[in-house]
Amino acid sequence: MSAVNGSAAAAVPTLTVHHLEDSRSIRILWLLEELELPYQLKTYQRVADRLSPEELKKINPKGGSPVITDGDLTLPESGAIVEYIRTKYDTTGKISPPESGKIDDLYYTHYVEGSLMPLLVDKLIFQMLPEKAPFIVRPILRIASGTMNSKFLDPRLKTHSRLIEEHLAKSGDFFAGGDHPTAADFMMIFTLEIWAHRHPELVGDRAKAYVKRIHSRPAFKRAVEKAGGHMYA
Ligand SMILES: N[C@@H](CCC(=O)N[C@@H](CS)C(=O)NCC(=O)O)C(=O)O
Structure with a gap:
């Protein structure tokens, strides 16, 4: 977590976004870029009928993207992920509403x-x-x-x-x-x-x-x- 706190910029970020191409997970990538938070990105290509590949289902058995991992936590559902990142990482209120x-x-x-x-x-x-x-x-x-x-x-x-x-x-x-x-x-x-x-x-x-x-x-x-x-x- 030290990279997030700014004390060791070179540390590997704990937060990983599992991104399915052309999907809702662009929401999470945009959010993280606005916050300028370090994160790891793993991208997946869709298979037949634009579904998630088996590899992504190993992270989220329902197959949906986005899903993030952060330490021991695995969290799908874009709305929940936005709330989680906002609450945990937006310490200065950069994305808080007026x-x-x-x-x-x-x-x-x-x-x-x-x-x-x-x-x-x-x-x-x-x-x-x-x-x-x-x-x-x-x-x-x-x-x-x-x-x-x-x-x-x-x-x-x-x-x-x-x-x-x-x-x-x-x-x-x-x-x-x-x-x-x-x-x-x-x-x-x-x-x-x-x-x-x-x-x-x-x-x-x-x-x-x-x-x-x-x-x-x-x-x-x-x-x-x-x-x-x-x-x-
Ligand atoms: N309500 C979920 C929906 C997740 C969802 O259906 N994502 C689509 C991509 S936009 C998906 O993963 N589709 C491929 C699949 O279900 O296998 C969310 O907001 O995260």
């Missing part, structure tokens, strides 16, 4: 995986369903998928988009306001960037500008470089 943005920070940190991301994952599943099904049932599944998108998912995503646009109009550059990213931003970026990448017609201008703004930050660029690229940036 007082006026504390509730927004709390809300957007949890909203993104709890409410928004499931809609985008459902859209992906409905897109894949006909492609993966036996040839004979594909036409009917295409109709069912189209109906789910037009009647259920797209109207909800449009509402989410409108509310995000209204929020960014008030909060400014970051989800909790202020002049620096907070947990809410580390969590929101991945979801907004894949949403803008896959379904730009369902994303508002302020959210698109937000993604560009975050992508232009030196810390985000360093994260992408260390990751060996990021298809959404």
Whole structure:
């Protein structure tokens, strides 16, 4: 832990990020780059159907990325990892929200995986369903998928988009306001960037500008470089 405390910069960092290519773990790399914390990085390539390789499942049996190890601790789930790193390592409050943005920070940190991301994952599943099904049932599944998108998912995503646009109009550059990213931003970026990448017609201008703004930050660029690229940036 001495490297983190700044007393022995050459010491091997205890914190390791297990990064699956083009995944949510870009959240953690960006966070660590903003904090300028030393860490080790282990990258993994996706296998068939964009799933995690067996090697990553040895660290996190569910297969999901990100997962970090820190000494004896192994911690998956991006929201939990952001909270853990913030609590343990952000000793100077570099990524703390301003007082006026504390509730927004709390809300957007949890909203993104709890409410928004499931809609985008459902859209992906409905897109894949006909492609993966036996040839004979594909036409009917295409109709069912189209109906789910037009009647259920797209109207909800449009509402989410409108509310995000209204929020960014008030909060400014970051989800909790202020002049620096907070947990809410580390969590929101991945979801907004894949949403803008896959379904730009369902994303508002302020959210698109937000993604560009975050992508232009030196810390985000360093994260992408260390990751060996990021298809959404
Ligand atoms: N809620 C989890 C989701 C983790 C997750 O599903 N990650 C994706 C990458 S973005 C993944 O690992 N997919 C490959 C797999 O599940 O095998 C989090 O926020 O960490």
